[in-house]
Amino acid sequence: GAVVSQHPSWVICKSGTSVKIECRSLDFQATTMFWYRQFPKQSLMLMATSNEGSKATYEQGVEKDKFLINHASLTLSTLTVTSAHPEDSSFYICSARGLAGGSSYNEQFFGPGTRLTVL
Amino acid sequence: QKEVEQNSGPLSVPEGAIASLNCTYSDRVSQSFFWYRQYSGKSPELIMSIYSNGDKEDGRFTAQLNKASQYVSLLIRDSQPSDSATYLCAVNRKGTSYDKVIFGPGTSLSVIP
Numbered sequence: 001g002a003v004v005s006q007h008p009s010w011v012i013c014k015s016g017t018s019v020k021i022e023c024r025s026l027d028f029q030a031t032t033m034f035w036y037r038q039f040p041k042q043s044l045m046l047m048a049t050s051n052e053g054s055k056a057t058y059e060q061g062v063e064k065d066k067f068l069i070n071h072a073s074l075t076l077s078t079l080t081v082t083s084a085h086p087e088d089s090s091f092y093i094c095s096a097r098g099l100a101g102g103s104s105y106n107e108q109f110f111g112p113g114t115r116l117t118v119l
Numbered sequence: 120q121k122e123v124e125q126n127s128g129p130l131s132v133p134e135g136a137i138a139s140l141n142c143t144y145s146d147r148v149s150q151s152f153f154w155y156r157q158y159s160g161k162s163p164e165l166i167m168s169i170y171s172n173g174d175k176e177d178g179r180f181t182a183q184l185n186k187a188s189q190y191v192s193l194l195i196r197d198s199q200p201s202d203s204a205t206y207l208c209a210v211n212r213k214g215t216s217y218d219k220v221i222f223g224p225g226t227s228l229s230v231i232p
Contacts, residue, residue: 034220043224044163044207093162106151106168106211108220113162 003027004096006111013084014119021079021114023094029074030096034108035067038091050077074098084118091115122146123210123223131229138195140226142208145189151211152184154193156204157225163207167193198230 003026013019023033032051036044048064050056050071058064068080077096081088092115095108123144132138140154151170155163167182169175169191175182181194191210195202208223 032218044222046219046222049219106170107153107165108209109165110155110162 002107002109004030004094004109004111006094006114008114009112010115010117012117012119015085016083018080018082019084019116021081021092021094021116023077023079023096023111025075025096025098025109028096028098030077030098031074032097033071033077034095034097035069035077035079036093036095038093038113044093047079081116084116086118089116089118121223122221123208125206125208125223125226127224128227129229130226131231132198134198134200134230134232136198138198138202138228138230140193140195140206140208140228142191142193142223143189144191144208144210144221146210146212147186147189148214149189149210149212152182152191153209153211153220154180154182154191155207155209155222156202157207158204166206195228198228200230200232203228203230 005024007022035047038044046059047062048056048058050069052071052074056069071077093113095110097108125142153168154166156166157163169182169184179196183192205225205227207225209220211220
């Protein structure tokens with residue numbers, strides 16, 4: 001149980017285009033989803049936290065107009081990188097926390113990540 | 120002071136030895152603690168969670184929590200080369216207006232055959 005999927009697993013795009021990344025909880029209801037970014041040989045950096053049906057809470061320094069997050073249902077959250085530039089190239093990872101079988105998870109479960117390369 | 124601190128390593132241990140990974144955190148109201156393992160190029164996977172003082176064992180892994188010292192550790196017994204990875208300590212803090220998990224920078228472990 002507690003499986004999280006992400007799509008696409010990798011994407012290459014031209015500078016100035018927008019990229020959408022999907023994060024899905026496959027076997028539980030994700031009341032909260034988190035979006036992280038990780039540069040090579042660095043730790044995870046939390047970008048934003050989203051709760052189903054409400055606006056995302058962004059961490060300091062993360063541009064909410066550039067990184068659009070939508071958590072429309074209990075199983076799906078999307079991150080859209082708008083007008084992507086080469087400095088946005090990174091490994092984007094979502095995680096989810098929620099409910100399964102009547103119990104609440106305190107743990108976060110991570111998706112496999114999306115590697116974004118902006119040319 | 121960073122919220123969650125770990126020795127970056129690399130920590131090298133011979134196969135079969137015990138690997139000891141340490142983590143300290145700054146916020147006393149932290150309530151939940153987690154250890155994740157991350158292989159290079161992959162996303163983190165949960166190894167252990169611990170919520171109360173003392174030890175928690177799961178197979179070859181033992182997590183230890185000391186809230187008074189704001190310290191959490193992970194012991195890996197009978198270390199295997201497949202345990203070579205970066206280990207992330209994570210701390211969950213909840214308040215009236217926030218609920219977030221803070222990750223440490225990770226400790227790189229290398230198990231030498």
